[in-house]
Amino acid sequence: MRLGIIGVGHLAGSLLAGVRRAGWAPDEVLLAPRGHGPELAGRFGHALARDNAEVVAVCDTVLLAVRPAHAMEAVAGLGWRSGQVLISACAGVPSGALAGAVAPARVVRIMPMTAAEFGASPTVVWPDEPAARPFLSAIGTAIPLASEADFETATVSAAVYGWAQELIARAVEWSAAQGLPEATARQLVAQTFAGAARMQAESAAPMRQLLAELVTPGGITEAGLEHLRDAGALEAWDGACAVVLERLRGAT
Numbered sequence: 001m002r003l004g005i006i007g008v009g010h011l012a013g014s015l016l017a018g019v020r021r022a023g024w025a026p027d028e029v030l031l032a033p034r035g036h037g038p039e040l041a042g043r044f045g046h047a048l049a050r051d052n053a054e055v056v057a058v059c060d061t062v063l064l065a066v067r068p069a070h071a072m073e074a075v076a077g078l079g080w081r082s083g084q085v086l087i088s089a090c091a092g093v094p095s096g097a098l099a100g101a102v103a104p105a106r107v108v109r110i111m112p113m114t115a116a117e118f119g120a121s122p123t124v125v126w127p128d129e130p131a132a133r134p135f136l137s138a139i140g141t142a143i144p145l146a147s148e149a150d151f152e153t154a155t156v157s158a159a160v161y162g163w164a165q166e167l168i169a170r171a172v173e174w175s176a177a178q179g180l181p182e183a184t185a186r187q188l189v190a191q192t193f194a195g196a197a198r199m200q201a202e203s204a205a206p207m208r209q210l211l212a213e214l215v216t217p218g219g220i221t222e223a224g225l226e227h228l229r230d231a232g233a234l235e236a237w238d239g240a241c242a243v244v245l246e247r248l249r250g251a252t
Contacts, residue, residue: 004049005032006075011114014114014115018119019138022119030049033051064090071098080103086102086106088109111123113140122140125144172185
């Protein structure tokens, strides 16, 4: 498999780090020449295309990672052919619009996260396309979905990923302000989030049961949750998810 990448920005840099970590050879990836393409090609030995058209001409699988507003212009008129697959990482850009621009190539939508750099991206994908699996396996765990509507809902998790980073940063900064060494606090808080995630991902117990077992009456977890509820923080979280989903649906 040779993967071409159109849109070599921050996200693509993380994805490239992931495939290198997974053992892909530099020449298995062809980069478009804009953005960080020249820099990453020079640093890691990836081939650099003359333009987007060369990426499409050379590669059977092409990843699109441009800003959503630029997606259509980035792929239009490039000589797509039957048997090719466009993997779009552009949030809110529907497959139908892309399909018209890249016909007769097939379109797959994904939403990776920058944890791909460490092979740890939970990446939602629709539809489940065999040609995309080697790439998705290299950057983490693929989560196939049954419909494009499910994909839009699942894409909210990409925003949640950013909010989790904010929560981690705030907890670290608060702990440091109380005198805990920042490096210690960063490892503690990050591993706390990772541990909570593993409990939910790997335990067979219902999610709410796991939480209930932690909330000892009169204990510290209960006290903190009651404060969050009284402040409306949990309802605000639900509202933030709704805002993101509305924006994704509006983009379609």
